[in-house]
Amino acid sequence: MTSVVRRAVQRSAMFVAALALVAVIWETYKALGPEEGGQLLGIRILPRTSEYAMPHVWDMFSRFGRPEVRGSARTVFDAVLAGAWYSFRLSVAGFVFGAVIGVGLAVLMARFKWVQRGVLPYLVVSQTVPLIALAPLIVSWGGKLEIGAFVWPRWMSVSVLGAFLAFFPIAVGTLRGLAAAPAASVELMQSYAASWTKTLFKLRFPTAVPYMVPAFRLGASASVIGVVVAEISTGLRGGIGRLIIEYAREATGDPAKVYTAIFGAAALGLVMAGAVVAVDVVVMRNRPKEAVV
Amino acid sequence: MTAVSVRNVSKVFNQGKPNQVDALSNVALDVKQGEFVSLIGPSGCGKSTLLRLVANLLEPTSGEVTVNGKTAAQARLDQDYGMAFQQAGLFDWRTVRKNIELPLELKGWDKQQRSARADEMLQLVQLPEFGDHYPWQLSGGMQQRIAIARALAAHPPLLLMDEPFGALDEMTREYMQGELLRICAATGTTVVFVTHSIPEAVYLSNRVVVMSPRPGRITKVVDVSLGGERNEDTRNRTAFFEAITAVREGLRGMHAAHVGLGNDDR
Numbered sequence: 198m199t200s201v202v203r204r205a206v207q208r209s210a211m212f213v214a215a216l217a218l219v220a221v222i223w224e225t226y227k228a229l230g231p232e233e234g235g236q237l238l239g240i241r242i243l244p245r246t247s248e249y250a251m252p253h254v255w256d257m258f259s260r261f262g263r264p265e266v267r268g269s270a271r272t273v274f275d276a277v278l279a280g281a282w283y284s285f286r287l288s289v290a291g292f293v294f295g296a297v298i299g300v301g302l303a304v305l306m307a308r309f310k311w312v313q314r315g316v317l318p319y320l321v322v323s324q325t326v327p328l329i330a331l332a333p334l335i336v337s338w339g340g341k342l343e344i345g346a347f348v349w350p351r352w353m354s355v356s357v358l359g360a361f362l363a364f365f366p367i368a369v370g371t372l373r374g375l376a377a378a379p380a381a382s383v384e385l386m387q388s389y390a391a392s393w394t395k396t397l398f399k400l401r402f403p404t405a406v407p408y409m410v411p412a413f414r415l416g417a418s419a420s421v422i423g424v425v426v427a428e429i430s431t432g433l434r435g436g437i438g439r440l441i442i443e444y445a446r447e448a449t450g451d452p453a454k455v456y457t458a459i460f461g462a463a464a465l466g467l468v469m470a471g472a473v474v475a476v477d478v479v480v481m482r483n484r485p486k487e488a489v490v
Numbered sequence: 491m492t493a494v495s496v497r498n499v500s501k502v503f504n505q506g507k508p509n510q511v512d513a514l515s516n517v518a519l520d521v522k523q524g525e526f527v528s529l530i531g532p533s534g535c536g537k538s539t540l541l542r543l544v545a546n547l548l549e550p551t552s553g554e555v556t557v558n559g560k561t562a563a564q565a566r567l568d569q570d571y572g573m574a575f576q577q578a579g580l581f582d583w584r585t586v587r588k589n590i591e592l593p594l595e596l597k598g599w600d601k602q603q604r605s606a607r608a609d610e611m612l613q614l615v616q617l618p619e620f621g622d623h624y625p626w627q628l629s630g631g632m633q634q635r636i637a638i639a640r641a642l643a644a645h646p647p648l649l650l651m652d653e654p655f656g657a658l659d660e661m662t663r664e665y666m667q668g669e670l671l672r673i674c675a676a677t678g679t680t681v682v683f684v685t686h687s688i689p690e691a692v693y694l695s696n697r698v699v700v701m702s703p704r705p706g707r708i709t710k711v712v713d714v715s716l717g718g719e720r721n722e723d724t725r726n727r728t729a730f731f732e733a734i735t736a737v738r739e740g741l742r743g744m745h746a747a748h749v750g751l752g753n754d755d756r
Contacts, residue, residue, distance in 0.1 A: 389596045
């Protein structure tokens, strides 16, 4: 367990160091780069370093502590936190939905080769559809859904878009994991006359775990991206996506503000992926300590 | 009574295609209850295929396989045999005890019965203190003993083994051969054993079945007259070397006079 802790500390240290490096590069360029950007043959090839284009890193962070609008008691930090919490819940809903669909599809594809041949190409194609184009469609379809007293709320459309991005890596990774059971182990289960379902739960899923964890981690961050982009393109209120557009509109007067919302979105993705990694550590604690994937 | 009966069995892979393989051609073999029979031959002679036909992991193209008087398919459904492979193939995510309990779980035994049987099997393979370890914490020889314990957990009358000691070093291998004989004597299990090693086949078996490839067929059956009690001294007895010579002769299709004794036992 101590080695696990040591590795976690090392990784966190590397993470902080990498972040600090980005900040240093940002500030160095801001200090040395041309104020109005560099132009070559009338095309700007170097970004401007003015206060409006590149606010100081410390301005971005200090903006968290100041009021969201002049005279308000609510700080930007409170607003970003509330937005991130709202988007987090939508992302979790999207992730769970995407995981159910993804694992379900993977099981069907592993069970029936014809499903795999028929469905897998469409899964790949589905990921090439731009989310921005899809978001208004899903919202308008959702708006038409009415089952008895149930009215499809707008946030659910946003979660569905998160699920739309999350299910793909989960389906592909789980499928790969389910197919990874060694031939001898499959024969062993056959020799016990174990049914396909028994083999699935006693052999294939446990074998798939090391493949599923990275897939779920990708799915978790994909869900956050889906939700944030869908919030932006549908204009759903309450989430971090909405804050990003609102703050971006104020960029001319308050350039540091939009970065607070961007940091919020990034932190959200990290929290989601981190939760999956935590589950991984618990689930894999008794497995041999070697990389499988 | 006959434990395994193979009658005029042929197996063709990819029949009618350009890559057609005649894995087995007109094979007949009877294994008596309590008998230890080894299948030996070069790669591609169909010895693993024959074992898989007995296990009903493959269906014969023609001919008939019966196990304990039942069809091979029924015997598999009834779990009348246990199986062990070259790789121990223990499940990494289960403790040693849970690995041994796997076939019992699939038979629907309750927890107490399973636990009692796992204790018994751990005693049998002389690893009682390792029940709560995980397989990857054990040496290769220990893992293979657990695999044998798993194969025998449901007390099947027949044990099918596909080069189970092939991945072990020489010392561990000879030790495991002794262990296997002790376990079989204690349980009265019939064994069909696939191997590449002539001394291993002779040391373990009542009969060694020599096979040859293209197409896979039985060319010779060597009776080993070493008696029931076998120990390390057995390996130095004249009868041991005579049986080795007979098997090698069968494998090479060569007269015994051309084969030097003891210079190439492996």
